[in-house]
Every structure is written in structure tokens, then in C-alpha cells.
Amino acid sequence: MREALHNDARAQEHQAKKGLEISWVIVHHRKTFRGMEIDEMVSKVERERRALEAAERDLQERREKLVELEREEAQRELDRCLKKVGSEQALELLRLAIKVKPKAAVAALRDMADAKGQTAS
Structure with missing residues (x-):
């Protein structure tokens, strides 16, 4: 029971x-x-406005991510160049470039690289 x-x-x-x-x-x-x-x-206009705002937020996030990716890529390129040249020589190149103004130093190095490339051909 x-x-x-x-x-x-x-x-x-x-x-x-x-x-x-x-x-x-x-x-x-x-x-x-x-x-x-x-x-x-909710009206169609309001739905469209909300969709547009969401798309704008997404676009802004993507722009920020692109800036971050470009910065990372530039850092990797700098690290790669430093590895090839070496820290001491890279510092010396930068110091000399500062003394003769960076644009002039870059132009002179480009001219030297172009001349070397033409003579090697």
C-alpha cells in the first residue's frame, strides 16, 4: 500500500x-x-536606418582592423630588414640619414641601388 x-x-x-x-x-x-x-x-524606414547603422559600425570595425593589420605588416617588414642588416648597422644608417636629412639619404641610396642594378645587367 x-x-x-x-x-x-x-x-x-x-x-x-x-x-x-x-x-x-x-x-x-x-x-x-x-x-x-x-x-x-517598426516602419520600413526605421528598419533600414537600423541596418545602415549596423553596416556603418561594421565598416568602422573593419577599417580599424585593416589599420592594425597594416601596422603589424610594417612591423614584420622592419623586423625582417633589421635581421638582414643587423642592429648596429641599422642604427648607423639611421643616424647618418638623420644627419643628411632622411629624404636625401633615401634618394642617394636609391640612386646607388639603381646604378648597381644597371651595371649588374
């Missing part, structure tokens, strides 16, 4: 939990549906 009562109580408890789960699903669906109704009430 006790076992039958225990099983009956367990069945009632299970049924109550199942009822709560079903109630929760119904409430959830109602909230979702109401949310959809609200979205449908």
Missing part, C-alpha cells in the same frame, strides 16, 4: 513538472511572438 502511494506521489510530481515545462514553453512562444509583432510594427 505504501509503495502504491509512493508511486502515485511520484507520478503526480512528474506530471506537475511536465505541466510546468509545457507552461514555460507556451510563455516563451508568446514572448517570442510578441517580440516579432513589435518588430513588424
Whole structure:
């Protein structure tokens, strides 16, 4: 008898939990549906405005990422050049370039590189 009562109580408890789960699903669906109704009430102009704002945010994020990627690429190129030339010589080149003005130093080095490339051909 006790076992039958225990099983009956367990069945009632299970049924109550199942009822709560079903109630929760119904409430959830109602909230979702109401949310959809609200979205449908927003005008086409407002939806377009929101989409445009989202696209502008995305574009800004992509521009920022591009700047970061360019900076990283420039740093890798600098590291590669420093490795080939060596720290001491790179510092000396930079110091000399500062003395004779960087644009003049770059122009002179380019002329030397072009002349060397033409004589090698």
C-alpha cells in the first residue's frame, strides 16, 4: 500500500513538472511572438536606418582592423630588414640619414641601388 502511494506521489510530481515545462514553453512562444509583432510594427524606414547603422559600425570595425593589420605588416617588414642588416648597422644608417636629412639619404641610396642594378645587367 505504501509503495502504491509512493508511486502515485511520484507520478503526480512528474506530471506537475511536465505541466510546468509545457507552461514555460507556451510563455516563451508568446514572448517570442510578441517580440516579432513589435518588430513588424517598426516602419520600413526605421528598419533600414537600423541596418545602415549596423553596416556603418561594421565598416568602422573593419577599417580599424585593416589599420592594425597594416601596422603589424610594417612591423614584420622592419623586423625582417633589421635581421638582414643587423642592429648596429641599422642604427648607423639611421643616424647618418638623420644627419643628411632622411629624404636625401633615401634618394642617394636609391640612386646607388639603381646604378648597381644597371651595371649588374
